[in-house]
Amino acid sequence: MFWGAIELLPELKYFGKVDxxxxxxxxxxxxxxVHGLDIQLATLLIDTVEEIMDAFMIKRREKDIDFKDFLAPxxxxxxxxxxxxxxVFNAFKLDNKEDPDTIIDSKKQCKKILMCLTELSxxxxxxxxxxxxxxxxxxxxxxxxxxxxxxxxxxxxxxRMFYAIFDQVNAKxxxxxxxxxEADKPTEMKQVEITTHLSPLEEEVKQLAINPPLDDKPNNxxxxxxxxxxxxxxxxxxxxxxxxxxxxxxxxxEDPKEQEDPVVGDVPEGEKPAEIExxxxxxxx
Amino acid sequence: xxxxxxxxxxxxxxxxxxxxxxxxRLRCSNLLLFSTIxxxxxxxxxxxxxxxxxxxxxxxxxxxxxxxxxxxxLRLIGRYCKPSAYQELIISAMRNEVAAFYTYT
Numbered sequence: 586m587f588w589g590a591i592e593l594l595p596e597l598k599y600f601g602k603v604d605x606x607x608x609x610x611x612x613x614x615x616x617x618x619v620h621g622l623d624i625q626l627a628t629l630l631i632d633t634v635e636e637i638m639d640a641f642m643i644k645r646r647e648k649d650i651d652f653k654d655f656l657a658p659x660x661x662x663x664x665x666x667x668x669x670x671x672x673v674f675n676a677f678k679l680d681n682k683e684d685p686d687t688i689i690d691s692k693k694q695c696k697k698i699l700m701c702l703t704e705l706s707x708x709x710x711x712x713x714x715x716x717x718x719x720x721x722x723x724x725x726x727x728x729x730x731x732x733x734x735x736x737x738x739x740x741x742x743x744x745r746m747f748y749a750i751f752d753q754v755n756a757k758x759x760x761x762x763x764x765x766x767e768a769d770k771p772t773e774m775k776q777v778e779i780t781t782h783l784s785p786l787e788e789e790v791k792q793l794a795i796n797p798p799l800d801d802k803p804n805n806x807x808x809x810x811x812x813x814x815x816x817x818x819x820x821x822x823x824x825x826x827x828x829x830x831x832x833x834x835x836x837x838x839e840d841p842k843e844q845e846d847p848v849v850g851d852v853p854e855g856e857k858p859a860e861i862e863x864x865x866x867x868x869x870x
Numbered sequence: 871x872x873x874x875x876x877x878x879x880x881x882x883x884x885x886x887x888x889x890x891x892x893x894x895r896l897r898c899s900n901l902l903l904f905s906t907i908x909x910x911x912x913x914x915x916x917x918x919x920x921x922x923x924x925x926x927x928x929x930x931x932x933x934x935x936x937x938x939x940x941x942x943x944l945r946l947i948g949r950y951c952k953p954s955a956y957q958e959l960i961i962s963a964m965r966n967e968v969a970a971f972y973t974y975t
Contacts, residue, residue: 586956589948606953613964629929 588640597650604655607637611662619669622742627670628687631694634663638701645705653707660706663698664717671695671752672745679748699753714753721750872908880905880916884923892933899927899939906943910950917951921959922968 587610590603618630641652674691677684684692702713725743783791883905886898906913913920928940947956962968 586944586948586960589945589950590953592945592949603953606957609957609961610964613961617965 587637591640591644594644595648597652597655600652600655607659611659614666615662619666622669622673624673624676624688627673628691630666631670631691631698634666634698635694638663638698638705641705642701651707652705656705660702660713661717661720664702664713665721667695667698667702668714668721668749669742669746671749672742672747675745675748675752679745714750718750718754872905873912876905876909876912876916880920884919887923887927892936895927895936896933896939899936899943903939903943903946906946906950913947914951914955917947917956917959920947921956921963925963 587603587606590606591600594600594602614630618626622630641656644650645652671692674684674688674695677688699712699714706713706716708716725746879901883898883902886894887902889895889898924940924944927936928944931937959968
């Protein structure tokens with residue numbers, strides 16, 4: 586669509602019509618897309634950027650328009666997009682596997698975009714990547730504490746980006762001076778007190794955990810129990826008068842009304858109901 | 871002539887673009903391409919739904935002819951419609967803010 590939009594523009598002064606579109610595209614990619622790059626998304630991104638670069642290159646050759654000033658604010662962002670996508674394409678290489686054909690094609694597209702960037706930026710004698718190398722290293726790596734770098738995994742985006750950059754630089758580029766930055770002051774470690782709202786029960790449990798109550802109870806819990814319970818049931822029965830099992834002597838007396846069984850009470854004493862008699866006979870058999 | 875009739879069948883094209891038969895998708899992409907060629911800036915009024923339908927198909931690389939037709943259609947839309955008309959639609963899609971448009975993910 587971007588290609589179509591600039592296709593009929595005759596001169597550089599009309600390109601202001603698509604400036605907002607390009608700005609919005611670059612910003613959306615910087616804000617959202619770049620942070621969630623996987624192989625499929627990186628392939629789509631590289632396809633899109635290649636189309637945009639092709640459009641500018643064709644226009645440059647046809648009409649001999651110099652886009653250096655027009656594209657200057659966006660070139661660095663496009664370079665970062667390309668490098669990050671290239672880092673994603675290195676995933677197979679970092680895993681000691683051969684690149685599939687699609688990845689090889691995408692890597693070629695990345696190299697083509699880098700060449701287009703060099704042409705469009707008007708750099709002479711060195712590539713656009715070489716001119717921006719100190720800025721990239723300073724921005725992404727120089728400010729990182731050494732302890733943090735050690736914690737990056739091999740597949741983290743910064744390592745892959747690092748790998749992609751050093752895949753394309755030579756020995757001379759390694760001798761470039763980095764941009765001087767002011768060293769950040771070491772941040773003081775402050776103990777932060779975490780305040781949480783606990784329910785009264787949780788608060789009580791927390792206090793009990795911190796200050797356990799003094800244990801006043803005797804260690805042997807069974808000492809306090811009734812001694813009768815600790816005696817063997819046979820001895821208990823033998824010690825009782827007449828050797829009889831004591832009747833239930835609960836403090837709560839039963840209601841005399843409840844003692845009357847409405848069913849059994851109707852049958853006179855000495856006689857059993859017919860059902861019970863039948864059961865007795867069956868048991869005897 | 872095309873401008874007066876495209877309204878009647880363009881909604882069918884949105885569904886046919888995602889058809890499981892490759893032949894149907896190919897014919898549909900051809901029809902859409904030639905409709906865009908004849909309609910020119912008249913396509914602006916369909917952009918909101920048309921672009922969502924095209925996002926789904928443009929990723930498909932199984933058939934090169936379909937891919938080329940879709941790419942050319944998008945290029946022609948970019949040529950005939952004003953950038954301000956489709957800028958918001960594209961950017962919101964890139965920011966993943968049009969998920970409600972998709973019938974499935």
